[in-house]
Amino acid sequence: MTFKRALGALAVLIVLWLLLPTLVIIPMSFNSAASFNFPPQGFSLQWYENFFTDPSWLRSLGSSLQVALITMVVATALGIMAAIGLSKVKFRGKALLESYFLTPLIVPGIVIAIGLYSLFLRFNLLGTLPGFVLAHTVVALPLVIINVTASLQGVDPKLEQASATLGAGRLRTFFSITLPLIMPGVTAGALFAFVTSFDEIILSLFVQSPQLQTLPVKIYNSVTQTSDPTVAAVAVIAMFTSVLVMLTAQFATRKRKRVSV
Amino acid sequence: MKPESSAFTVGQNEQELRQLHLNTEVISVINDAGISLRDVTKRYGNKAVVDAINLVIKPGEFMTFLGPSGSGKTTTLNMIAGFVSATEGLLHIYGKPVAKLPAHKRDIGMVFQNYALFPHKTVAENIAYPLDRRKISKAEQKTMIAGALEMVRMGEFGDRFPTELSGGQQQRVALARALVYKPRVLLMDEPLGALDKKLREWLQKEIKRIHREVGSTFVYVTHDQEEALSLSDRIAVFNNGRIEQVGSPADLYQKPQTLFVGRFLGESTVLSGSMVSSGAGETTLDISGHAIRVPGQLSSESLAILIRPENIILCDEGSAPSAAGINTLPVTVLDANYLGSSWRCEVELPDGSTGTVRAAQAAGVREPGSRALMRWDVDCGVLLEDTGDEGVSLT
Ligand SMILES: Nc1ncnc2c1ncn2[C@@H]1O[C@H](COP(=O)(O)OP(=O)(O)OP(=O)(O)O)[C@@H](O)[C@H]1O
Ligand SMILES: [Mg+2]
Numbered sequence: 001m002t003f004k005r006a007l008g009a010l011a012v013l014i015v016l017w018l019l020l021p022t023l024v025i026i027p028m029s030f031n032s033a034a035s036f037n038f039p040p041q042g043f044s045l046q047w048y049e050n051f052f053t054d055p056s057w058l059r060s061l062g063s064s065l066q067v068a069l070i071t072m073v074v075a076t077a078l079g080i081m082a083a084i085g086l087s088k089v090k091f092r093g094k095a096l097l098e099s100y101f102l103t104p105l106i107v108p109g110i111v112i113a114i115g116l117y118s119l120f121l122r123f124n125l126l127g128t129l130p131g132f133v134l135a136h137t138v139v140a141l142p143l144v145i146i147n148v149t150a151s152l153q154g155v156d157p158k159l160e161q162a163s164a165t166l167g168a169g170r171l172r173t174f175f176s177i178t179l180p181l182i183m184p185g186v187t188a189g190a191l192f193a194f195v196t197s198f199d200e201i202i203l204s205l206f207v208q209s210p211q212l213q214t215l216p217v218k219i220y221n222s223v224t225q226t227s228d229p230t231v232a233a234v235a236v237i238a239m240f241t242s243v244l245v246m247l248t249a250q251f252a253t254r255k256r257k258r259v260s261v
Numbered sequence: 262m263k264p265e266s267s268a269f270t271v272g273q274n275e276q277e278l279r280q281l282h283l284n285t286e287v288i289s290v291i292n293d294a295g296i297s298l299r300d301v302t303k304r305y306g307n308k309a310v311v312d313a314i315n316l317v318i319k320p321g322e323f324m325t326f327l328g329p330s331g332s333g334k335t336t337t338l339n340m341i342a343g344f345v346s347a348t349e350g351l352l353h354i355y356g357k358p359v360a361k362l363p364a365h366k367r368d369i370g371m372v373f374q375n376y377a378l379f380p381h382k383t384v385a386e387n388i389a390y391p392l393d394r395r396k397i398s399k400a401e402q403k404t405m406i407a408g409a410l411e412m413v414r415m416g417e418f419g420d421r422f423p424t425e426l427s428g429g430q431q432q433r434v435a436l437a438r439a440l441v442y443k444p445r446v447l448l449m450d451e452p453l454g455a456l457d458k459k460l461r462e463w464l465q466k467e468i469k470r471i472h473r474e475v476g477s478t479f480v481y482v483t484h485d486q487e488e489a490l491s492l493s494d495r496i497a498v499f500n501n502g503r504i505e506q507v508g509s510p511a512d513l514y515q516k517p518q519t520l521f522v523g524r525f526l527g528e529s530t531v532l533s534g535s536m537v538s539s540g541a542g543e544t545t546l547d548i549s550g551h552a553i554r555v556p557g558q559l560s561s562e563s564l565a566i567l568i569r570p571e572n573i574i575l576c577d578e579g580s581a582p583s584a585a586g587i588n589t590l591p592v593t594v595l596d597a598n599y600l601g602s603s604w605r606c607e608v609e610l611p612d613g614s615t616g617t618v619r620a621a622q623a624a625g626v627r628e629p630g631s632r633a634l635m636r637w638d639v640d641c642g643v644l645l646e647d648t649g650d651e652g653v654s655l656t
Contacts, residue, residue, distance in 0.1 A: 161344055162377040164364040165448075166438070167394035176390070180381050 079144025127209025151185025301350030328499030370439030530616030549611035
């Protein structure tokens with residue numbers, strides 16, 4: 001009993017430890033003083049006002065949303081194709097290829113970042129929208145593949161055979177049968193891809209240019225160069241955007257599951 | 262709706278066949294067949310899982326593929342469906358070469374063991390799916406769907422989702438979906454395999470009735486011999502990637518051509534022995550020192566006689582006058598079971614193997630452990646080559 005209680009207390013501590021940085025940032029964003037000192041003094045909305053009136057902050061928010069949306073579309077399309085390809089074929093070295101697709105989850109981000117940096121330098125992609133999308137797709141793709149592969153495993157391959165005998169070609173079968181059945185995985189994968197891109201910092205720091213900065217890059221630059229508490233407000237906004245998207249993902253998958261099962 | 266007309270003209274088709282140096286007789290057999298397989302082979306690596314199969318299925322026929330697990334039934338069916346491509350051989354459906362035709366262009370219907378209904382569509386939407394592919398108007402679809410559901414006696418279930426139906430109901434919907442567009446060929450791979458015995462028997466009758474109603478060519482895969490016997494016009498018995506024999510259920514039961522077929526269908530008593538004499542359409546074998554006669558002649562070293570249990574009578578030792586045209590053999594009764602409509606006795610043959618006897622009356626039954634004489638008409642025995650197949654029976 002006491003052991004159980006100790007475990008419970010430990011769990012609460014861990015949750016606090018995980019949440020604390022996030023929880024600290026919220027009161028900071030309402031600080032009326034122009035500093036990062038904790039605890040904050042007074043209450044004001046000036047940092048939020050700052051954010052929404054400063055065109056450079058708004059521009060980076062716009063860039064972030066743009067990059068995240070395009071990355072989501074690209075990674076989802078590629079991820080679905082890769083997952084289906086991997087589920088269809090059987091060959092030696094398949095496990096190798098599968099783990100290759102998942103390397104971005106294992107290889108340290110900084111390694112990928114340096115690799116991409118030299119490649120992008122060569123192909124003039126640094127500081128461009130395609131550059132950001134390409135870089136973010138590298139890290140978002142595995143999440144789509146994992147989610148789509150998981151839902152593909154629940155689809156009976158006989159359904160595709162049945163669809164064929166009923167007169168449907170491969171494309172028709174994909175759009176009428178397979179895609180609706182893997183939709184929960186596709187939705188989850190797409191939203192994960194969006195959030196991953198929206199939060200991505202390591203690769204973005206290498207790809208960024210003064211003209212094109214995503215929100216996390218701008219926050220980072222701002223924190224290292226000035227001590228403007230506007231970043232606290234921005235962080236809160238970014239955090240809520242991510243949480244909102246993740247909740248949507250949860251909701252979408254759950255609702256879909258009820259319909260399709 | 263008429264089945265879609267062939268994309269190949271007959272003339273073109275005949276030309277192709279002539280180029281293969283087939284004679285006109287063979288070409289006309291292919292053209293007249295519902296489904297024709299000529300030397301069809303499927304190899305995985307070096308192993309031929311379907312080995313040079315020849316089979317002509319008549320239009321409108323109910324053909325069953327029967328055989329033990331792994332004998333190549335599903336592979337053959339999948340080649341007809343277009344899911345598996347043949348390594349060698351000619352495959353024609355209603356005279357049309359289909360080797361290069363993908364599954365969705367073959368205009369066949371298929372029913373799977375696990376139903377394979379689309380879980381995100383209602384029953385009516387499932388049945389509408391093949392009609393949508395054929396660009397049939399919604400109004401026409403409505404009557405066709407209603408008709409198909411009526412045919413499988415599922416009229417009120419159009420709005421249900423597949424998960425809201427029992428297994429038997431799902432399979433009936435699958436049948437309706439596979440038949441609603443009136444394909445000329447319906448393929449079924451163990452469609453009743455997942456259902457319990459009562460339901461299976463009832464659905465067998467339904468499938469038979471539907472076959473009479475639609476008149477399409479049905480190809481049915483099963484490893485249940487009773488199902489095969491009760492459903493089929495003809496049965497192809499598969500063994501090891503080959504077809505051992507094709508024939509009507511009565512043919513296969515009464516006149517098996519191989520020991521495998523005889524043993525696979527129904528119960529039997531098999532006597533192995535060596536030839537004593539042969540001539541005038543009759544052969545005499547030495548069965549553990551007894552001279553046993555059987556109609557027919559075969560030129561083979563090791564021979565066997567197969568007798569069906571209902572053709573054998575048990576009587577007391579020494580009582581039977583050995584009349585001409587009657588064989589007798591002393592046996593020991595091992596077991597006797599009452600089955601309701603008849604009795605079934607297991608007997609030990611002189612060589613130690615087991616035989617089966619069926620008696621309509623209790624008078625034909627002997628106590629386990631007692632010695633008896635087994636007697637049967639010479640004409641009831643079937644002379645076969647002894648291939649040494651162990652008794653296989655999968656039900
Ligand atoms: N894709 C494949 N690769 C290799 N071997 C295969 C493949 N598909 C089938 N086989 C082999 O071919 C043989 C015949 O298989 P098939 O499925 O046709 O048997 P079946 O008669 O339908 O048996 P069952 O009654 O168990 O369904 C089996 O030995 C099987 O292992
Ligand atoms: Mg099979």
